[in-house]
Amino acid sequence: MTREDEYDYLFKVVLIGDSGVGKSNLLSRFTRNEFNLESKSTIGVEFATRSIQVDKKTIKAQIWDTAGQERYRAITSAYYRGAVGALLVYDISKHNTYENVERWLKELRDHADSNIVISLVGNKSDLRHLRSVPSDEAKSFSEKNGVSFIETSALDSTNVEQAFHTILTEIYRIVSQRQIQDHIGPISPNPPIHLPPTDPDFKSRQNPTCCS
Amino acid sequence: MSSNTQPTLWKTEHTVPGRPVFGAQHPPLSSKLLNKKPIAMNTIISKKKDQEKFHEYAINTDDAWEIDDRVMTLKMLDNDSKNGHDNDYPTQLLGISKQTVDEVASRVIQEHKSKSQSNKLTIDASAVRRPVLASHTSSTTCPGIGRRIGDYPNIKPLVPIRYANNDDHNNNNNNNNNNNHSNSSLTKIIKTNSRPNLITKLDIDIQKENKFKPIFEQTNIDLNELRKASWNGIPKQYRAQAWKLLCGYLPPKIERREDTLTRKRDEYWSYVSQYYHTRTESEHQDTFRQIHIDIPRMNPLMPIFQQIVVQELFERILFIWAIRHPASGYVQGINDLVTPFFVVFLSEFIENDVEIENFDISSLPEANRKIIEADSYWATSHLLEGIQDNYTFAQPGIQYKVRTLEELVKRIDEPLYRHLKNQHIEFLQFAFRWMNNLLMRELPVRCTIRLWDTYLSEQNGFSQFHLYICASFLVRFSKDLLREKDFQGILLLLQNLPTHSWTSNDISILTAEAYQLKVMFANAPRHLTS
Numbered sequence: 001m002t003r004e005d006e007y008d009y010l011f012k013v014v015l016i017g018d019s020g021v022g023k024s025n026l027l028s029r030f031t032r033n034e035f036n037l038e039s040k041s042t043i044g045v046e047f048a049t050r051s052i053q054v055d056k057k058t059i060k061a062q063i064w065d066t067a068g069q070e071r072y073r074a075i076t077s078a079y080y081r082g083a084v085g086a087l088l089v090y091d092i093s094k095h096n097t098y099e100n101v102e103r104w105l106k107e108l109r110d111h112a113d114s115n116i117v118i119s120l121v122g123n124k125s126d127l128r129h130l131r132s133v134p135s136d137e138a139k140s141f142s143e144k145n146g147v148s149f150i151e152t153s154a155l156d157s158t159n160v161e162q163a164f165h166t167i168l169t170e171i172y173r174i175v176s177q178r179q180i181q182d183h184i185g186p187i188s189p190n191p192p193i194h195l196p197p198t199d200p201d202f203k204s205r206q207n208p209t210c211c212s
Numbered sequence: 213m214s215s216n217t218q219p220t221l222w223k224t225e226h227t228v229p230g231r232p233v234f235g236a237q238h239p240p241l242s243s244k245l246l247n248k249k250p251i252a253m254n255t256i257i258s259k260k261k262d263q264e265k266f267h268e269y270a271i272n273t274d275d276a277w278e279i280d281d282r283v284m285t286l287k288m289l290d291n292d293s294k295n296g297h298d299n300d301y302p303t304q305l306l307g308i309s310k311q312t313v314d315e316v317a318s319r320v321i322q323e324h325k326s327k328s329q330s331n332k333l334t335i336d337a338s339a340v341r342r343p344v345l346a347s348h349t350s351s352t353t354c355p356g357i358g359r360r361i362g363d364y365p366n367i368k369p370l371v372p373i374r375y376a377n378n379d380d381h382n383n384n385n386n387n388n389n390n391n392n393h394s395n396s397s398l399t400k401i402i403k404t405n406s407r408p409n410l411i412t413k414l415d416i417d418i419q420k421e422n423k424f425k426p427i428f429e430q431t432n433i434d435l436n437e438l439r440k441a442s443w444n445g446i447p448k449q450y451r452a453q454a455w456k457l458l459c460g461y462l463p464p465k466i467e468r469r470e471d472t473l474t475r476k477r478d479e480y481w482s483y484v485s486q487y488y489h490t491r492t493e494s495e496h497q498d499t500f501r502q503i504h505i506d507i508p509r510m511n512p513l514m515p516i517f518q519q520i521v522v523q524e525l526f527e528r529i530l531f532i533w534a535i536r537h538p539a540s541g542y543v544q545g546i547n548d549l550v551t552p553f554f555v556v557f558l559s560e561f562i563e564n565d566v567e568i569e570n571f572d573i574s575s576l577p578e579a580n581r582k583i584i585e586a587d588s589y590w591a592t593s594h595l596l597e598g599i600q601d602n603y604t605f606a607q608p609g610i611q612y613k614v615r616t617l618e619e620l621v622k623r624i625d626e627p628l629y630r631h632l633k634n635q636h637i638e639f640l641q642f643a644f645r646w647m648n649n650l651l652m653r654e655l656p657v658r659c660t661i662r663l664w665d666t667y668l669s670e671q672n673g674f675s676q677f678h679l680y681i682c683a684s685f686l687v688r689f690s691k692d693l694l695r696e697k698d699f700q701g702i703l704l705l706l707q708n709l710p711t712h713s714w715t716s717n718d719i720s721i722l723t724a725e726a727y728q729l730k731v732m733f734a735n736a737p738r739h740l741t742s
Binding site for chain 1: 502505506508509510512540541543544545603605606607610611640641644645648649653700703704707
């Protein structure tokens with residue numbers, strides 16, 4: 001277990017989407033470069049971190065992988081708190097997982113911060129012969145909803161790095177711009193965990209940590 | 213446990229919302245009956261009483277404790293005498309004094325010594341193992357026949373044929389080696405004993421078997437007796453029957469068994485023919501889809517669970533259960549809970565269940581597979597009955613249990629609790645899974661099976677005793693967790709606690725610690741607060 005203790009920013013990102021779309025494998029591919037064809041279903045939430053560099057800044061991503069089954073939502077929605085990014089994952093070979101994307105967006109609107117950065121991720125792009133969700137359709141849907149879109153394959157690694165880098169960079173841009181606007185100096189590396197306040201007048205002073 | 217004349221004590225100002233869960237078996241008295249002074253006195257009395265009871269219990273069930281438990285206790289005592297101020301920890305933990313441990317240990321050792329001397333035996337490990345290995349080729353001895361230590365020269369198999377487990381012997385040798393590094397005077401006694409631990413372990417297995425044999429010979433099994441014996445672990449050859457009895461599935465009266473089982477098995481299969489085809493209907497297809505997604509990835513490392521026949525068996529059990537229990541329906545994690553029943557009930561039909569992981573289930577006659585499936589269904593139903601609120605909307609049972617666990621840990625290991633809080637760890641973040649899957653994700657299957665021996669013997673094992681187990685389990689890793697200095701480190705450790713090499717002995721220790729907690733909190737909830 002390697003842990004990077006030095007970082008400039010710590011961002012909490014949640015992985016959401018229907019059961020079986022590959023959320024856990026996206027996480028393990030990104031954080032440990034591992035893939036399991038039959039990984040156990042996630043119960044509650046699981047957690048992993050990885051740091052990346054953007055503009056010579058170290059960004060530590062704290063990624064929360066959630067269980068997909070509907071029954072868990074009452075509890076997992078508690079984990080949206082403090083999240084600044086969400087990867088909303090569906091399976092390109094299972095159309096119903098794409099149909100449910102709207103419900104997941106609603107879930108985020110109801111429980112997550114209104115400024116959360118969302119990315120729509122069509123996973124299992126390696127299953128070309130089984131594709132049931134056309135890329136164009138998902139792309140226009142994402143544009144309509146003002147979220148970014150990418151297709152990935154946790155199995156063959158396609159675009160996995162890209163998906164996480166894109167969302168983390170986007171969060172970084174928003175946060176660093178807001179800091180300039182707010183005349184706040186760069187956040188000092190080390191505790192407490194800093195999550196960019198989305199409502200600087202209120203939340204930042206009350207709860208400076210992300211993992212409440 | 214509490215007598216009628218003695219008021220049971222309840223904490224009146226709960227910081228934990230909800231009912232006094234710890235005392236379901238100890239009817240709580242009205243707080244009006246209590247005032248400060250009697251509380252203190254009663255606390256002491258009941259505490260003392262419980263300790264005596266535990267002492268008595270430990271003596272009575274002495275032969276059911278595995279040798280490694282004792283060795284473990286001795287090791288703990290040994291470590292603590294070196295560590296100085298931690299000195300009270302293990303005795304406090306196990307509720308027995310060092311002196312008692314000494315006495316019991318030397319009594320057992322003496323007993324064994326005298327037995328082996330009277331038989332003029334010099335047995336070494338290899339001599340013992342040989343007949344065990346030889347027993348694989350012999351099929352004349354029935355499983356379940358216990359052997360006293362003195363019988364060794366005359367009787368070939370030391371353990372029942374089907375249950376010879378060489379791994380266990382190896383483990384035992386390792387333990388033995390480890391113990392050699394210990395300086396404890398008690399472990400020295402064991403060391404200087406002419407008979408190595410291996411034999412003592414077998415002896416204890418045999419004693420355990422001897423305990424179960426008369427119980428199962430009764431035509432009307434005494435369930436209390438069975439519970440008492442099963443609490444410390446059930447020998448493999450009795451486990452399937454014992455579990456069915458403890459679930460209330462198999463009638464204790466021998467003459468009722470066949471009829472009841474036939475009726476119940478037929479009932480399950482009639483559900484299947486009545487409902488299983490509805491899995492594709494719009495009303496149920498989501499349920500079935502979820503089950504169908506979860507089953508193939510249940511136990512990815514055990515080949516038996518990759519067999520289609522096994523997966524279909526699980527799918528039927530879960531689907532039938534789900535649609536017959538619409539209040540909760542199927543929730544991820546319930547699938548795991550079928551596994552121990554399936555494994556144990558299957559082992560009844562397998563010559564040597566050591567290889568159960570690789571067993572080809574299609575080699576089993578269909579009639580037998582149907583029996584295993586129906587029995588697993590009913591046993592799982594029984595288990596879920598006690599914990600259904602874990603799986604209903606918003607999972608209130610789990611939320612309540614996680615809060616209670618938090619409160620418990622706050623009382624029994626304040627430094628750990630503070631450490632977790634300081635690092636902003638929420639119990640829900642790790643303990644949700646502990647409750648939802650009954651620690652099955654944290655423990656190897658063999659350990660879960662051993663743990664369930666105890667759960668099935670407890671009155672509310674899966675719903676309440678499980679809480680004490682979770683608390684003991686967390687506290688077990690207290691030092692490791694305190695070593696982790698940040699949120700990430702702690703949570704990653706909590707998600708992957710190092711239990712892969714755990715054996716049933718670790719579970720025996722865990723259950724003993726949890727029992728101690730239960731006793732403390734059931735009769736004296738204030739015990740640790742002042």
